[in-house]
Ligand code: SF4
């Protein structure tokens with residue numbers, strides 16, 4: 001969630017959250033926008049930090065938010081905010097954006113972690129614009145603070161929090177499906193198997209995670225799942241619901 005803050009000078013994230021009227025209870029990390037441009041983990045919310053003058057955004061992340069996705073968004077926002085065309089600010093920012101976008105879309109490569117580790121500090125030092133330097137700093141910082149969440153996107157093509165939309169899967173609950181067929185009509189990818197009065201089944205290989213079936217189901221029988229998947233039959237079975 002984003003909060004607008006107006007604070008300059010020394011403070012703590014705890015104080016900023018209180019000023020913004022936000023609870024720190026379920027917040028695992030925050031991002032303070034440019035020019036402060038820093039991630040802070042919950043265990044450091046009480047530590048003093050220097051906030052740059054001007055209106056800024058305080059972005060909070062909860063347990064179900066993915067910090068790889070969060071970093072990707074921050075890098076993309078910083079890139080959009082600058083017109084700098086220097087090699088490290090522009091080209092480096094582009095490279096990091098592509099790498100992170102791929103990782104959030106199940107296309108991460110193990111070698112890209114080392115690439116980011118090499119490129120980010122160079123950008124921080126060599127980029128001409130402040131935003132380019134901030135991109136380098138944010139990437140190094142996020143890898144240090146949230147490596148356990150970010151690295152599996154590259155090493156195993158997994159999202160530990162399932163916060164990345166591409167890693168979520170859709171399933172039909174046997175206990176709720178009436179076999180009405182409305183989900184099949186809503187699916188443009190032919191990813192649903194079923195017939196009247198049979199529990200429908202989603203073919204995960206064909207599903208593009210568009211969410212149209214979930215919207216179309218009048219019974220609330222379709223759910224979006226993260227790491228914990230509901231048990232579903234491999235093929236349609238007669239409906240169990242009375
Ligand atoms: S999420 Fe989209 S692609 Fe997947 S089964 Fe539902 S409608 Fe089809």
Ligand code: SF4
Pocket residue numbers: 172176177178179180181182183184194199200216217218219220221222
């Ligand atoms: S999942 Fe929903 S829309 Fe699809 S057949 Fe079952 S009840 Fe109907």
